[in-house]
Amino acid sequence: MTSGSVPVGSLSIWDPIHLGTDETGRRACITLAERNMLIGGEPGGGKSVALQLITAHGALAPDCRLILIDGKRVELGLWADCADTFVGPSIDDAIDVMHGLQHLIDQRTDALLTMKRRKVTPDLGWPVYLVPVDEVAYFSATVGTPAQQKEFNAANRDVIARGRAPGIIGVEATQRPSADIIPTSLRDLFGYRWAFRCSTEASSDTILGHGWADKGYSATEIDPQARGVSWLRAEDGIPRRVKAAYLTDNQIIELADHAARARTRGTASATAASQAGSKVVRLRKSGDAA
Ligand SMILES: Nc1ncnc2c1ncn2[C@@H]1O[C@H](COP(=O)(O)OP(=O)(O)O)[C@@H](O)[C@H]1O
Ligand SMILES: [Mg+2]
Structure with missing residues (x-):
């Protein structure tokens, strides 16, 4: 895939x-x-590669705003110029x-x-906020004090629990989402x-x-060499064996550059409705002055 074949206006977060x-x-x-x-x-x-695919779609969709959280910075960092906010290793910023x-x-x-509506729909013209988080364990269980981790986990759980209807969508990656990393009550809220x-x-x-493992759907039988091979449990609820697509670093750089430029142009012509749905919160880039 090259940026030339994916004009930014051609994608929507609803696609x-x-x-x-x-x-x-x-x-x-x-x-x-x-x-x-x-x-x-x-x-x-292949988790970070998977997260890149979703982030790329969000970056190329003018009706999507990106809030990127990546304690390591290197995975999602190439998309920083497409994001409203990029959070690096600071747990204070993540909170x-x-x-x-x-x-x-x-x-x-x-x-x-x-407006007597129950959820965001495309006709409202409000952008969807996509929130990819790579290695969420970094914030939920590794850096910061126990009190900070608790605060991050509580806020994260609330965002995942209540965000869907008003158009805030989390995509979170972690090595092993056991209860010490992702509280079970939070894990159960992820539909996909x-x-x-x-x-x-x-x-x-x-x-x-x-x-699912008892029913024959176990990620243990994936060959360690077969990177990107996975089980995806999505729309119909049954796991499906999938080889994830892959973007090279050069493709990511090209796509991110294209998306960032298109976003700068798009900001000037954003509709009033879209603005109304998006500017109610002030989020700052990690490292920016407050
Ligand atoms: N879908 C894929 N197709 C081809 N190679 C992949 C794919 N996913 C991952 N890889 C390879 O495996 C490496 C590790 O993937 P990565 O997503 O960083 O793993 P994780 O985040 O799970 O530790 C990548 O740098 C790439 O070389
Ligand atoms: Mg990774």
Whole structure:
């Protein structure tokens, strides 16, 4: 794929997002605008590449705003110029951004109720906020004090629990979403699951959902060399074996540059409705002065 073949205006966050190819050779797509997604699997399995695919679609969709959270910075960093906010290794920034999203959810929910609507639909013209988080364990269980981790987890859980209807969608990647990394009450809120290679059936089940390994859907039988091979549990709820698509670094740089330029042009002509749905929260870039 090159940026030349994907003009920025041609994608919408409401369109199916291309993730790869299944074992019958069919395209594997998901519609993300109303579902959150959890991505798991052992190191090197293909989680960050998977997150790049979704981020790329969001960046190229003018009706999507990106809030990127990546403690390592290197995975999502190439998309920083396309994002409203990019959070690097600071847990304070990650907490701030989650609180900002909670505020946005409150405001949008009030506005929806006033209009007697239950959820965002494309006709409203409000952008969808896509929030990819790579290695969420970095914030939920690694850096910061226990109190900060607790605050991050509580805010993250609230964003995932309430964000869908008002158009705030989380896509979170972690090696193993066990209860110490992602509280079970939060894990259960992710409608879509994408499991890359795992070393144990228990790990595979924490990603895909309890009982799938017993039914023959286990990410343990994925060859460690087969990077990008995975089980995707999405629309119909049954895991589907998928080889994820892949973007090279050069393709990402080209696409991100194209998307960033198109976004700068698009900002000048953004409609009033889109502005109304998007500027109620002030989120700042990590490292910016307040
Ligand atoms: N879908 C894919 N197709 C081809 N190679 C892939 C794919 N996904 C991952 N890889 C290879 O595996 C490496 C590790 O993938 P990555 O997404 O960084 O793993 P993780 O985030 O799970 O640790 C990538 O740098 C790439 O070389
Ligand atoms: Mg990774």
